[in-house]
Amino acid sequence: MRELVVLGTSSQVPTRTRNHNGYFLRWDDEGILFDPGDGTQRQMSLAGVSATDITRICVTHFHGDHCLGLPGVIQRISLDNAPRPVTAHFPASGQMYFDRLRNASVFYDAADIRPDPVVEDGFITKNPKWSLEARRLDHGIDTYGYRLVEEDGRRMVPELLRQHGVSGPAVGALQRDGVVTIDGRAVTVEEVSVPRPGQRFAFVMDTRMCKGVSALAAGADLLVIESTYLDVDAGLAAAHGHLTAGQAARVAAECGVRTLVLTHFSQRYDDPTRFAEEAAKAFDGEVVVAEDLTRVRVPVRRP
Numbered sequence: 001m002r003e004l005v006v007l008g009t010s011s012q013v014p015t016r017t018r019n020h021n022g023y024f025l026r027w028d029d030e031g032i033l034f035d036p037g038d039g040t041q042r043q044m045s046l047a048g049v050s051a052t053d054i055t056r057i058c059v060t061h062f063h064g065d066h067c068l069g070l071p072g073v074i075q076r077i078s079l080d081n082a083p084r085p086v087t088a089h090f091p092a093s094g095q096m097y098f099d100r101l102r103n104a105s106v107f108y109d110a111a112d113i114r115p116d117p118v119v120e121d122g123f124i125t126k127n128p129k130w131s132l133e134a135r136r137l138d139h140g141i142d143t144y145g146y147r148l149v150e151e152d153g154r155r156m157v158p159e160l161l162r163q164h165g166v167s168g169p170a171v172g173a174l175q176r177d178g179v180v181t182i183d184g185r186a187v188t189v190e191e192v193s194v195p196r197p198g199q200r201f202a203f204v205m206d207t208r209m210c211k212g213v214s215a216l217a218a219g220a221d222l223l224v225i226e227s228t229y230l231d232v233d234a235g236l237a238a239a240h241g242h243l244t245a246g247q248a249a250r251v252a253a254e255c256g257v258r259t260l261v262l263t264h265f266s267q268r269y270d271d272p273t274r275f276a277e278e279a280a281k282a283f284d285g286e287v288v289v290a291e292d293l294t295r296v297r298v299p300v301r302r303p
Contacts, residue, residue: 001026002199002298004222004261006290007036007043011228011242012065013267014039019292020065021264023224024049025201027130027148027298032056033073034146034203034224040069041076047293051076052083056132059090060205061143062097071104078111085112089124089134091142092117118144121212130198135215137207139241145205145216150198160192197302202257205264208241209251217255221299224290225251226264230278233268249279249287257283258299263290 007022020037031053134144202220228242
């Protein structure tokens with residue numbers, strides 16, 4: 001299962017209907033918690049997300065609405081005896097804040113939290129299935145967005161398999177080894193398959209327009225991006241280091257995004273439909289104006 005579980009959607013000030021930030025990405029056997037703001041532990045309970053599901057925590061920056069939920073989440077990981085380590089990514093300049101939040105109160109600390117601070121643009125981790133990378137954003141304090149990119153693969157074509165006489169266990173062997181021998185002739189995986197682009201997820205919070213935004217959003221199947229303001233308040237957005245819904249939508253259109261998730265809304269607005277209307281003027285793909293506890297599936301693979 002690959003889906004985004006939205007835990008909170010407000011910006012600096014939570015409202016009666018919007019909690020501080022919090023986003024949980026289920027990606028096969030990974031569970032990545034992004035920007036756990038105040039109240040995230042409770043929101044996880046409401047959404048049916050267990051602390052033992054978390055394998056990584058990614059913090060974009062150390063403003064409170066993006067990190068004040070860390071103490072509760074980490075203590076819950078400990079309380080629930082999480083069976084595996086949890087890697088924590090955050091701007092290296094915020095190490096002091098992470099340490100304070102990590103040890104904010106007295107508790108029985110059995111959590112295996114492994115800090116891995118981000119010091120520059122580039123890959124954070126990479127394995128044969130996917131890579132996680134960070135890009136610097138423009139918000140006045142050190143801020144990084146994140147992008148998960150699945151490795152490209154290949155899709156077997158049944159007609160080509162039949163033409164080359166590949167069937168049964170030989171198909172699995174071909175996928176595993178890249179070549180099988182059929183009736184004395186070598187058949188390569190390239191002969192019976194076509195390229196299958198890997199899926200991409202991008203997470204962009206608290207930033208003005210900058211090159212990092214586009215680098216993260218490029219080709220994303222699912223883009224989660226802040227849209228704190230509407231275009232009418234673009235001056236405020238620029239002054240405070242944020243984006244408007246229109247700017248976020250234009251990024252999505254220019255970068256070939258498939259599903260756009262708008263979030264991190266200022267408490268000054270009480271009508272979320274205005275964000276959808278504004279985004280639709282620039283982006284003709286799927287637009288989700290996130291609400292707390294929304295679930296968004298990663299779109300099916302590109303053909």
